[in-house]
Amino acid sequence: MDWKALSIALGSMAGIGAVLGIVLAWGSKRFFVKVDERVEQVEAILPGVNCGACGFPGCSGYAEAIVTSEATMTLCSPGGAECAHDIARIMGAEVEAVEPKYALTACQGGNVPNRFDYSGVHDCRAAVVPGMGGGIKHCTYGCIGYGTCARACPFGAITMNDKQMPVIDEEKCTGCGRCVEVCPRDLNRIDRESRTVFVLCTSHDKGAVTNKICDHGCIACKKCEQECPFDAIHVIDNLAVIDYEKCKLCGKCVDVCPKGVIVNLRKERRARKQARETAAKEATT
Amino acid sequence: MEQAVIYLKIIFAAVFVQNFVLSKFLGLCPFIGVSKKRSSAIGMGLAVIFVMTLASAATMLIYQYLLKPFKMEFYLDIVSFIVVIAALVQFVELAMRKLAPALYKALGIYLPLITTNCAVLGVTQLNLEFAKLNGITLTDCLLRSIVNGVFAGVGFTLALVLMAGIRERLESSPVPECMQGVPIAFIAAACMALAFFGFAGIA
Known part of the structure; x- marks a missing residue:
């Protein structure tokens, strides 16, 4: 056995290892970057789907923006109210309920x-x-x-x-x-969930054209305009448009529309909201 | 003039003829993993160029000043290269984070992925060919290694960006369900590799 070669190999590898180890240890001290631990905590709460709804590149980007107070805590729509609450607890602030x-x-x-x-x-x-x-x-x-x-x-x-x-x-x-x-x-x-009346058409074609090609298109007949008690719906450029500043979500336009273009989702949404609230109550008790 | 021809040959070979992904089949993991979006493919490519250049220079120095004088070049090259490359990249990452945060944001997340990647190790092994040539000076050898490292990285980036472009299109194509995702990506990669074999006879 060649003891000399073996000891040289062992010694040089150990030497390389030791030198690199020391350099890395020195480097991690010398170039230490302080990371706010709240960033990690907030990131753990966020859903982690990286959908981008908040407008930041992924959940980690949003977490960083929250901690540096560039962004508000309620931007995460997949996480919803619960998520905003948890984040607020970490950040030591209160938030109003998110719809x-x-x-x-x-x-x-x-x-x-x-x-x-x-x-x-x-x-x-x-x-x-x-x-x-x-x-x-x-x-x-x-x-x-x-x-x-x-x-x-x-x-x-x-x-x-x-x-x-x-x-x-x-x-x-x-x-x-x-x-x-x-x-x-x-x-x-x-x-928002509470806004329930919608015009489900975007066609600016003339009424006659729309009538010919589509069963559920706005034909600009203005029946909704006449029916609305609040002056909240108008036909603009051949299309009914709801002014949500004035709209009281009464649903009268829904009933008169001959093409079924306007819908009111109140019933379904109310049922779902109730189901959600009872479920939440059961969970807390 | 003769020197220039040699370097041109090295560059052409590194980018096309011996393209790391498409004709040597090294570094397939990042090639499939990071080729979903063109922006991240470019980031990854730049990180690979960076690491390959650093690794080429560092390992050649280790080889010339440590392994060769002590006659360990036949059995200790891979082991020492891995250790040196990994530590070097780690150190550069640390320093970059502190001194150049913008650069760290662009490249930093990809650096740990390639510290001990086979493509990086592969380029250092190829560089050893230069060291075994007769009648070549030390600086020449080092310079050739660095050029080879840079352009091997460029070749990798080229393959990665091309692939990302193809995969962005595949996303909106009617691919059979069983082939969606990675399988179709590998088939596309195989077609690209066939195309790159067209370079095989050159130089």
């Missing part, structure tokens, strides 16, 4: 025919085809139906029904806003 928000698609489909055969990529953003006058459907405002929003949803809250329209499950929806970002037609919106 849940849900996504909503401002189009009901309504059997709009296609203008041409499309065999391209199965994605709304591709099927909009700007060069061909605005997409494959006859309605250039409405849903294309290739489910880009359903695929983008991080929570599986959007499914496509048999009419190729997105259906939003408000049990799963956290109001993060991913679907709003991806929709090339800008049909999805996020709104």
Whole structure:
């Protein structure tokens, strides 16, 4: 056995190890960066889905922004009120209650025919085809139906029904806003739970045109405008628009709309809210 | 002139002919893992270039001044290289965090991923070819290693960014369910590798 070679190898490796170890130890002292421990605590509370609803790059980015007080504590919509409360406890502050928000698609489909055969990529953003006058459907405002929003949803809250329209499950929806970002037609919106009356159409086509191509499109008949006791709904550029400053959510426009364009979600949402509150009560007792 | 040709050959070989990912199949883990978005692919690529350059220089010095004089170059190269590279990257990360926070934000998160990556170790092993050439001065050898390190990193970045571009498109393509995600990415990588084999005869 070559003892000399062995001892040289052992000695040099031990030497390298020792030198590097000392240098690293010195370096970690010399270049020590103080990290606020609250950042880690806040990050542990956040849901960790990195959806970006808060407007920061991921949950860790938001946690850092909270601790450096660049951001308020209520921006996390997947985490909701509970999350904001926990964060407030760490930060030593109180927050007012956060109302849940849900996504909503401002189009009901309504059997709009296609203008041409499309065999391209199965994605709304591709099927909009700007060069061909605005997409494959006859309605250039409405849903294309290739489910880009359903695929983008991080929570599986959007499914496509048999009419190729997105259906939003408000049990799963956290109001993060991913679907709003991806929709090339800008049909999805996020709104507070208590706001329940919506015009589910965005078409500015003339009434006669809309009437011909869509079963559930606003035809600008102005019946809602006449019916509204609060002067809160107006037909602007061939489309009924609700002024939520004035709207009292009475739902009279919903009843008179001949095309079923306006909806009131109050009943369903009230039932769900009650169920949630009873569940919360049971959990606390 | 002759020198310039040699360096050009090294550069072309490092980027295309012996592309680390697509013809040597080294560093496949970051290649698949970090190629989902172009922005992170570029960040990772820059980090790899950085580490490969550092590692090439450091290991060549270790080889010339420690391993070779004590006749340990045949059995202690990989072990000592790993230790030195890992410690070096760790140290640079520490210093960067303190002295250049902006740079740390851009590269820092990728650095720990590649401290002991096989692609980095691979480039240092390839550099040893230069050291075994006859009639080459020490500085020449060191310089060639560094150039090789930089451009091996550039080749890796090229492959990574190309792949990220392809995968961004795959996201919105009708891929069969069983092939979605990594499987289709590997098939795309295989096609890219075939294309890069077109360079095999050159130089």
